[in-house]
Amino acid sequence: MAREIGIGVVGAGAMGRGVVKQVLEQDARLKVRALFDPDPRSIAASRDLFGADLPADDSYEALLARKDIDWVMIASWNCFHKEQTVAAFKAGKHVFCQKPLAISFADCLEMQQAWKASGRQFVIGFTLRFSPHYRKLKELLEAGVVGKIVSFEFNETLGFNHGGYIMGDWRRLRQYAGTHLLEKCCHDIDLANWFVGSLPARVASFGGLDFFTPENEGYIAKLGKDSEGRPAFQTWGGLVMENPFTGDKDIVDNQVAILEYLNGVRATFHTNCNAGIPERRMYILGTEGAIRANVLTGEIETQRIGFDTKLKPVAACASGGHGGGDEILAKELAATMLDGAPPTVSLDAGLVSAGTCFAMDEATDTGRVVDVRPYWRQAGLLA
Numbered sequence: 326m327a328r329e330i331g332i333g334v335v336g337a338g339a340m341g342r343g344v345v346k347q348v349l350e351q352d353a354r355l356k357v358r359a360l361f362d363p364d365p366r367s368i369a370a371s372r373d374l375f376g377a378d379l380p381a382d383d384s385y386e387a388l389l390a391r392k393d394i395d396w397v398m399i400a401s402w403n404c405f406h407k408e409q410t411v412a413a414f415k416a417g418k419h420v421f422c423q424k425p426l427a428i429s430f431a432d433c434l435e436m437q438q439a440w441k442a443s444g445r446q447f448v449i450g451f452t453l454r455f456s457p458h459y460r461k462l463k464e465l466l467e468a469g470v471v472g473k474i475v476s477f478e479f480n481e482t483l484g485f486n487h488g489g490y491i492m493g494d495w496r497r498l499r500q501y502a503g504t505h506l507l508e509k510c511c512h513d514i515d516l517a518n519w520f521v522g523s524l525p526a527r528v529a530s531f532g533g534l535d536f537f538t539p540e541n542e543g544y545i546a547k548l549g550k551d552s553e554g555r556p557a558f559q560t561w562g563g564l565v566m567e568n569p570f571t572g573d574k575d576i577v578d579n580q581v582a583i584l585e586y587l588n589g590v591r592a593t594f595h596t597n598c599n600a601g602i603p604e605r606r607m608y609i610l611g612t613e614g615a616i617r618a619n620v621l622t623g624e625i626e627t628q629r630i631g632f633d634t635k636l637k638p639v640a641a642c643a644s645g646g647h648g649g650g651d652e653i654l655a656k657e658l659a660a661t662m663l664d665g666a667p668p669t670v671s672l673d674a675g676l677v678s679a680g681t682c683f684a685m686d687e688a689t690d691t692g693r694v695v696d697v698r699p700y701w702r703q704a705g706l707l708a
C-alpha cells in the first residue's frame with residue numbers, strides 16, 4: 326500500500342468537518358492528524374466525528390510545524406485564508422482552502438505568489454465546479470448548443486432562513502467575511518467566468534440592506550415558528566447567532582449587477598437574501614440557441630433558434646444547493662492528494678472570481694462603472 330497522507334484541519338466548523346469527512350471516506354490512506362480551531366465547540370464536534378484522541382493544536386503555526394502533515398485543509402473565516410494559506414506553503418504543505426480565496430485583492434496576489442514559489446498543490450473549494458449539473462452546462466456550451474454566447478442572466482436568491490443565517494452569522498461583517506457577493510456569490514461569478522471563457526472587463530452594480538433592518542424585526546413573529554419550534558429566519562443555527570434584523574452588519578441583502586467581458590459577452594447578476602422563490606438560475610443566449618437552468622431543481626432546458634425547433638429538457642444530473650458537487654469534490658481532491666492528479670480548478674480561478682467581486686463591490690460602493698482590467702494586469706493574467 327502506498328504511503329499515508331496526513332491531513333491537518335485549520336477551521337473545523339460545519340464546512341471544515343463536512344469536507345474532511347467526505348475526503349477521508351475516499352481512501353483509508355488519508356488520515357486526519359491534527360486540527361486547529363479557536364472554538365471549543367468545533368473541536369468537540371470534530372472529535373465526535375474523527376476520534377476522541379484527535380490532537381487540537383494551540384495555533385495554526387503549531388499544526389504547520391508537524392512533520393506528519395502533508396495537506397492542510399483550511400475552512401476558517403475568510404479573513405484568515407490568506408495568512409494561513411501563505412504560512413502553509415512556506416511550511417512546504419499542499420493546501421485545500423475554502424472559497425472565497427481572500428477578502429482583498431492584495432491578499433489574493435500574495436497567495437498566488439506564495440503558491441507559485443512553493444511548487445505545491447492548491448485546491449479551492451469551488452463546490453459547484455464539481456457539480457454534475459454545471460459540468461453538463463459546460464459540456465452543452467462546448468458542444469455548441471447555443472452557438473457563440475452573446476449575453477446571459479444569472480442569479481442566486483436565498484430563502485428567508487438562509488438569509489437570516491447569513492445576517493446573524495460572522496458572515497454579516499466584511500472584516501471577517503468580505504462582502505455578501507464575495508462570501509456567497511463568488512461561486513456564481515466563478516461559474517459565469519468559466520462558461521464565458523474570458524475575463525470581465527467592466528462592471529457596474531447597485532446594492533443595499535433593505536430587508537434585514539431593525540424596523541422589519543416584526544417579521545420574525547409574523548412568520549412564526551417551524552415544526553421544530555425554531556423562530557423564522559433563525560432555523561439554520563450557526564456558531565454565531567446574532568438577531569438577523571437588529572445585529573450590527575455591513576453587508577447588503579440585495580444586489581443587482583452588470584458585467585461586460587473582454588470577449589464582448591454581457592451578463593446581469595441578481596442576489597437577494599429573502600426570496601419567496603429561491604433560485605440559482607442561468608439563462609444563457611447565443612447565436613444559435615439558448616439554455617435555461619436552475620440547479621435547485623436540477624432543470625436544464627435548451628432550444629435552438631429556428632422555425633421548427635422545440636424546447637428540449639435535458640435529463641437532470643443533480644439538484645440542490647451544491648448540485649451534488651460536494652461528493653465529487655471530495656473524490657477528486659482525494660485523487661490529487663494521493664497521486665498528484667492536477668486539480669480541475671486552479672488558484673487563478675479563485676483570484677479571478679474574487680477580483681470580479683471586488684470590482685463589482687467597488688462599483689456598488691462608489692456608484693461608478695469599474696474597469697476590471699487593471700486587476701488582471703496586476704495578476705499577470707492580461708498584457
Ligand SMILES: NC(=O)c1ccc[n+]([C@@H]2O[C@H](COP(=O)([O-])OP(=O)(O)OC[C@H]3O[C@@H](n4cnc5c(N)ncnc54)[C@H](O)[C@@H]3O)[C@@H](O)[C@H]2O)c1
Pocket residue numbers: 335336337338339340341361362363364367385400401402403405423424425450451452508563564565647
Ligand atoms: N464550498 C462551499 O460551498 C462552502 C459552503 C459553506 C462555507 N464555505 C466556506 O467555508 C469556510 C467556513 O465556513 P463554515 O460554514 O464552516 O463556517 P462555520 O462558522 O461553521 O465554521 C468556521 C470555523 O472557523 C473557525 N475559526 C474562526 N477563526 C479561525 C482562525 N483564526 N483559525 C482557524 N479557525 C478559525 C471557527 O471557530 C469555526 O469553527 C468559509 O470560508 C466559507 O466561505 C464554503
